[in-house]
Amino acid sequence: MTTQQTLNKYQQYVIGNYTRFPVVLVRGEGSRIWDADGKCYIDFFPGWGCGLLGHCPPPIVKAVQKQMETLIHVPNSWHTEQQAEWAQMLSERSFGKAFFCNSGTEANEAAIKLVRLATPKERYKIITFHGSFHGRTMGSISATAQPKYHDGLQPLLPGFTYVPHGDINAVKDAIDHETAAIMIEPIQGEGGVRMPPSGFLKELRNLCDTNDLILIFDEVQTGCGRTGEWFAYQTFGVLPDVITVAKAVSGSLPGAAMLVKENLAPALRPGMHAATYGGNPISAAAGIATIKMIEEQGLLENVRKLETLFLNEFNKLHGELEIIQDVRGKGVMIGVELSVEGERVVNGCRERGLLINCTHGNVIRLLPAMNLTVAEAQEGIDIIADVLRNL
Numbered sequence: 001m002t003t004q005q006t007l008n009k010y011q012q013y014v015i016g017n018y019t020r021f022p023v024v025l026v027r028g029e030g031s032r033i034w035d036a037d038g039k040c041y042i043d044f045f046p047g048w049g050c051g052l053l054g055h056c057p058p059p060i061v062k063a064v065q066k067q068m069e070t071l072i073h074v075p076n077s078w079h080t081e082q083q084a085e086w087a088q089m090l091s092e093r094s095f096g097k098a099f100f101c102n103s104g105t106e107a108n109e110a111a112i113k114l115v116r117l118a119t120p121k122e123r124y125k126i127i128t129f130h131g132s133f134h135g136r137t138m139g140s141i142s143a144t145a146q147p148k149y150h151d152g153l154q155p156l157l158p159g160f161t162y163v164p165h166g167d168i169n170a171v172k173d174a175i176d177h178e179t180a181a182i183m184i185e186p187i188q189g190e191g192g193v194r195m196p197p198s199g200f201l202k203e204l205r206n207l208c209d210t211n212d213l214i215l216i217f218d219e220v221q222t223g224c225g226r227t228g229e230w231f232a233y234q235t236f237g238v239l240p241d242v243i244t245v246a247k248a249v250s251g252s253l254p255g256a257a258m259l260v261k262e263n264l265a266p267a268l269r270p271g272m273h274a275a276t277y278g279g280n281p282i283s284a285a286a287g288i289a290t291i292k293m294i295e296e297q298g299l300l301e302n303v304r305k306l307e308t309l310f311l312n313e314f315n316k317l318h319g320e321l322e323i324i325q326d327v328r329g330k331g332v333m334i335g336v337e338l339s340v341e342g343e344r345v346v347n348g349c350r351e352r353g354l355l356i357n358c359t360h361g362n363v364i365r366l367l368p369a370m371n372l373t374v375a376e377a378q379e380g381i382d383i384i385a386d387v388l389r390n391l
């Protein structure tokens with residue numbers, strides 16, 4: 001099929017709810033991906049953050065192939081060795097007990113339900129932050145404090161209180177007798193790779209302890225090694241009560257989990273929540289292989305090396321180009337804020353063979369794979385620099 005034939009089929013048969021580039025991707029390997037016309041790109045945004053191990057990582061491919069031949073799916077009325085092992089491996093690298101589902105938004109829905117089930121009936125409100133992004137189902141989109149995503153969807157799920165990101169006094173003021181939880185991305189992703197102000201997460205922890213609130217970290221984007229630790233809460237040294245993880249957690253396959261401290265876990269009592277495919281053997285096998293690959297290949301260390309490279313190079317560029325307003329990030333989660341819209345940069349990079357993302361209108365967001373090589377990183381950075389210099 002030619003590129004145009006594929007685009008025509010989309011036009012005719014696929015709902016146009018995504019803004020898509022006119023490119024058909026056919027094959028990926030590591031941090032390289034090819035389109036239907038044979039053009040090769042370096043991918044600094046593999047799978048919207050799912051491709052933390054790059055495209056088609058061999059240990060994941062092998063684990064999935066083996067699992068496919070053995071047992072594809074059994075629902076959660078049974079036990080499987082794969083789900084048990086995946087839960088143990090995640091818990092040993094974070095805490096508590098797991099509920100498995102399929103996507104980030106589902107993990108957050110589980111957390112929203114858990115809050116309601118674990119607290120007295122009159123306490124149901126969750127405080128979330130301007131610029132947050134928690135997913136697209138009705139609960140998660142109601143948690144997402146960005147009005148542009150609410151347009152036309154009202155009435156939203158009641159019970160969310162939105163406060164400015166980083167404003168601890170606003171959080172204090174928002175807490176009332178109905179408040180049950182605080183939910184935050186340790187680093188806002190879609191909101192523009194926004195770091196928490198120094199000490200902010202710790203202050204949230206203190207407020208939760210004082211007011212008996214549940215602290216939820218949405219680690220859908222920051223989790224699984226993205227920040228150079230297994231989870232961003234470890235990077236910031238603040239222990240939440242719940243984390244939600246997805247995207248990279250099962251090596252680019254659909255898979256997600258909510259991890260909950262032991263004392264809260266019984267609140268999700270039998271019959272109160274479920275996901276038919278949650279923790280299925282294929283996603284579990286991929287999830288187990290993901291953790292093993294990260295450890296066996298020393299990828300957390302590589303993330304820390306890449307962080308230094310990206311931040312150094314972009315900070316140098318910041319000194320050179322007025323158009324760069326700010327450089328920030330942690331691990332392989334990098335934001336470069338521009339004084340202009342980023343769309344032309346994204347398109348310019350794509351033309352030169354580099355895939356990147358722009359979020360919040362003017363923030364170049366890079367979520368490269370943790371096994372990106374230094375040479376590939378430098379090649380991509382040089383392309384971005386060239387595009388920015390020639391805007």
Ligand SMILES: Cc1ncc(COP(=O)(O)O)c(C=O)c1O
Pocket residue numbers: 102103104105106108133134135136185189190218219220221246247
């Ligand atoms: C922090 C965060 N939470 C939740 C989600 C939703 O995840 P999904 O698209 O898998 O439902 C995303 C997706 O980008 C995200 O970045």
